[in-house]
Amino acid sequence: MQLVVARIGRAHGIKGEVTVEVRTDEPELRLAPGAVLATDPAGVGPLTIETGRVHSGRLLLRFEGVKDRTGAEALRNTVLIAEIDPDELPEDPDEYYDHQLIDLDVVTEDGTEVGRITEVSHLPSQDLFIVERPDGSEVMIPFVEEIVTEIDLEEQRAVIAPPPGLIDDRAEIDSSREES
Secondary structure (H helix, E strand, O other), X not given: OEEEEEEEEEEEOOOXXXXXXXXXXXXXXXXXXXXXXXXXXXXXXXXXXXXXXXXXOEEEEXXXXXXXXXXXXXOOOOEEEEEOOOOOOOOOOOOOOHHXXXXXXXEEOXXXXXXXXXXXXXXXXXXXXXXXXXXXXXXXXXXXXXXXXXXXXXXXXXXXOOOOOOOOOOOXXXXXXXXX
């Protein structure tokens, strides 16, 4: 099974290093020197990590065969993909791989059907579930503890406590202005 672990950013310096946007909770395992990663687009890889270090809070990687800034710039926006055992689970019981979440049924705490998770979108501030509703429309649900209250892999469902307006158009709007 394949797992997206990072996206390559811009080149750093002149010796072939690149910044990476980490998309794994286990970078020390997935992005260690010697790791061989598939890529998207596939024609760029596979890439073997030669060195890795943290600089000013950012992870910098250098890949075998990439020795200068030009080579590093050519890798920009490439997605890095690790091959994992499909039965492998994250160490923390409150963490999930995307493939575990795709196709889960989404229901509210009172059991109302919302839809099915079709995609997990990784944004800088938080992750989002893209949920296809029974009518074919989509709704985005922030994957945060306050909204997604339970993930039950055995029952294949995600339970949510949506704030008003998230999954319906009945948003409650508070205003400090008096109504005329």
